[in-house]
Amino acid sequence: MNVEDIAKKAKEVSYQLVDISTEVKNRVLLRAAELIEEKREVIEKENKKDLVAGEEKGLSKAMLDRLLLNEKRIKGMVQVLHDVAALNDPVGEVIKMWKRPNGLKIGKMRVPLGVVGIIYESRPNVTVEAASLCIKSSNAVILKGGSEAINSNRVLVSILKEAAASEGFPEEAIQFMDTTDRSAVKEMLQLDEYIDVVIPRGGEGLIRFVAENARMPVIKHYKGVCHVYVDEFADLEKAWKICFNAKVQRPGVCNAMETMLVHSAVAEAFLPKMIGMFKEAGVEIRGCDRTRAFAPDYVKPATEDDWYAEYLDLILAVRVVDSLDEAIDHINTYGSHHSDAIVTENYTNGMKFLNRVDSAAVYINASTRFTDGNVFGLGAEMGISTDKVHVRGPMGLEDLTIPKYIIFGDGQIRE
Template identity: 85%
Template sequence: MFNIREIAKRAKNVSYGLVDISTEIKNRTLLKAAELIEKKRDVIEAENRKDLVAGEEKGLSKAMLDRLLLNEKRIAGMVQVLKDVASLNDPVGEVIKMWTRPNGLKIGKMRVPLGVVAIIYESRPNVTVEAGSLCIKSSNSVILKGGSEAINSNRVLVNILKEAAESEGFPSDAIQFVDTTDRSAVRELLLLDEYIDVVIPRGGEGLIRFVAENARMPVIKHYKGVCHVFVDEFADLEKAWNICFNAKVQRPGVCNAMETMLVHSKIADAFLPNMIEMFKKVKVELRGCERTISYDPDYIKPATEEDWYAEYLDLILAVRIVDSLDEAIDHINTYGSHHSDSIVTENYTNAMKFLNKVDSAAVYVNASTRFTDGNVFGLGAEMGISTDKVHVRGPMGLEDLTIPKYIIFGNGQIRE
């Protein structure tokens, strides 16, 4: 029987010594893993095909199958992630602040690893490499629990990470894999707060709520991505059409895709007819408010209250016409998930007001929400995109896997 407690205990025991592992060894481990992925590309694709076939038989959605797929481009992406993380500055041991008190004590803050990080994720096997690489570089032990739909893909990738670690002198016990499809494993993992310092769920809202409600250790949450693009009355139409089309269509099954498009009433006549035709050509289902429906009553379905909250992860889009910037901001803060939201405008005052007042992890001016991604932001990779407000918000990268520790230098001082 698979022993969850034992792997958590091994991860904890080895975690204390990881702070002593040199940056050189960590980087060599990452580059060796990149080399092995290149070498074992055919094996990875064969294991991934097993998962895809099983997923199709189970009736997984197109969005889930897309997330599960490891094609040539995504395998190359994993290789690049490993190289990118190896190239980043090592945050472990960095002194980020130092000051001297009147009594002569020198007090500072130094970055140290979190300890043992458990990541529970669905579908996307490339998360195995992203999370593993970041934890290796930040000297954290990692416990990887992927979804049952990706068990074969995840297993081969974890084996590659462990082989690279053993080859280059990084403790392989710091990379643990929950190699079971038994759902009870997640519940058991969440009870092991004596070994696990933080848990990060990545997947559907149901998984994240389950983890948040059952974990004994701190949880860094990535709730659903109900992302908006607001086309302001001062928008450049060409920019607006391109941004909205990209945000919805380029990859609809991911958390940073646009789910609701807001349009200022003063620009609706100029913007919406062409935008609707663009979406119709690629079969985007539109659900709109009454004013939106009037632009194409035969194609646009009525939006319900639930549509404004919806994360479709599909070629479905909610559309609403608003009469002001304030109304758009209020809609986003009311119905959004505080993930990623964008304004298309040439008005500086409106842009800055949107940046200041929209309560989201990533807020854009004149750009697609699809850019919210740790690698795209230059972080090398990400553990997930946190919609929390404690410890980290937005893409969680290398530095976010460390935490400040106070260090104090004295010369015999005693407190009177």
């Protein structure tokens, strides 16, 4: 496999994609959905190979969970393809237009980014999500999944290419780095002549490696150190439910709660039952001294490192605070600017939290687990960016385009 040839082919075909109609792009997506349903058994067979190899390598339960393609997740991939097909096509949309005194009409129109490289670990459903968004937004895509999902990714890419070819969409626009050689990633990151942007999706180590080695722009998602703050004006029934869901429903994902903050005014009423719920669910709790006072035999002492930790497991840091300001300061100091929530019935406190917490997604009275492109109605996502340039939060279809200035004249020249 020649990495430069892959990138070059993607670049060459990218210039053709802007002329492909929305109808053709939608047909590709819907045909891919049909093929995934038809080839479900083949997909499960290839995924099983990856799971067996992953178990032999000693992958963690969280990694194996991300790798798994069961019936529910295969149906989810099919639904993603239908959802993206149903979205409005952003390509060619004129965002605004204005007229200058000299008669020039100036506007901004959405165009594709060009060639999008995505480097991701474990989750093979990312192959379908990323490719579907790139197809609909008329971008060429280079897919580089992790070695642990090579068989799953390979069969999914073949399905996507088959769907593209059957509907008159250039299959060269869907490029796959069919290798487990890690050096291929470093080579890919040097090809800024062909690749317009790269998106790493995985652990912090991968993202830092990409950010440090890439010569093209990188849209980053570092850690998901997400918080839920139980305010002194919280409805405790809501708080128990929200905090339990945010930690336990799926702990190995980036939008799961890693630290729970509790106002001292409600700690006595809230924490004993909450700790009991977590204990029953098998959650290890690492707490401050005031938290430990409620269950000294169960809650372990928290260290400074625990406030920064993304556990991706049934482990939770808990801290009792004396004010909303203290909670906000903690989140802005230790958090990763991903997703954070407040549980409160006080409008002023809710809005202060919303405005002052410096994160991509901020919630009032809801679980952080909702931070997801599909859940937000974006059809799918390329990842969840914690950057502040180009896009922040779930990166959807529209975020794979960029404005181009378009100018209409009638012979004007500049004096």
